[in-house]
Amino acid sequence: MARTTGSDGEKTEAAVREAAVGLIARLGYEAMSMRQLAAEVGVQAAALYRYFPTKEELLFTLMREHMEGLLESWGTARPITPDPVARLAAYVENHIAFHIERRHATHVSNMELRSLSHERLTQILKLRTAYEKELRAILRDGAEAGAFEIDDVGLTAMALIQMMTGVIVWFRPGERLSIAEVTTTYLSMTMRLVGAKIAYSDARQLRMR
């Protein structure tokens, strides 16, 4: 019996997260009430507090899991090759794929940092820094190896991340372009932006080896 309860609990918790992401993306975190969230999930407000003792705890959990998921997906996608072009291509592909699948969660993660307590904000920013550091390392290695032409590693990393995450603002599946087509175009823009001395198609083949 305990097992069944646990399993129902997990389902409820997942439903709470999903509904919360949708509501916060639509209304903003400050405007969403736990009562409204409970109604959306179809449970009593008291049930929510079992999973998330405070509204801020819920926001923090959503943001932490988003960033942990991103780091994890990059951990899996990260190629073994030391080649900076192949590594950058993998970073771009993974970044776009991850965020297109999580449009609302990305929106919440980017917009609601203002609502976290200082301590929790610090934790989220640490995860972000860890993720951005991976890109900076690729850019730095590429510049040092003479494969890239980069003026400022930090600014280039920010520019690339914002350009790539921006895809979620306008991309809708089933319209003019497929995810693969969008990714291909973003890959060639990225390679030109970093002054890569190699065409992307060659980079792709490099990765496949």
Next chain:
Amino acid sequence: MARTTGSDGEKTEAAVREAAVGLIARLGYEAMSMRQLAAEVGVQAAALYRYFPTKEELLFTLMREHMEGLLESWGTARPITPDPVARLAAYVENHIAFHIERRHATHVSNMELRSLSHERLTQILKLRTAYEKELRAILRDGAEAGAFEIDDVGLTAMALIQMMTGVIVWFRPGERLSIAEVTTTYLSMTMRLVGAKIAYSDARQLRMR
């Protein structure tokens, strides 16, 4: 007397706008109440409704004026030269300068489209399209003249706008880099991204002529 009242009225209206931008950027539009805004400005809630009959009217005014201001500033900054490199450089410089000065208003304009009625959303999107069209024309002219190497004009315009507007997320005056330094780096990233056959320093001189 009427004149004095009018002048006070203009001051109050400006104070309302400024306070509204700050509150919406901090709390989100849905969470902000007109009562709260009135308290922030130091007037009665009834006074607000003289300027903005509804809360949505206020949001719409903020967004419309932001976009009209952007179009107007580009109208002034737009160089007469047909040279696509010089025009692109001017677009980048103006875009970054305009948004760095209006960080909160930019945040509100990007985040709160969800809260506009369909008709008003359409009006704002028309202004956005007009502004983006200017960039697409520059990119298209550059590609046709063989000055740029561009795979997809629409995607390149979105990528550039999101990369440039992203500056407001991390840029703080008085830190490591000045606005001029940031702009110079973004200009060279832009020129590489569009595959410009000319270095930015030459483009700058071209504009100065």
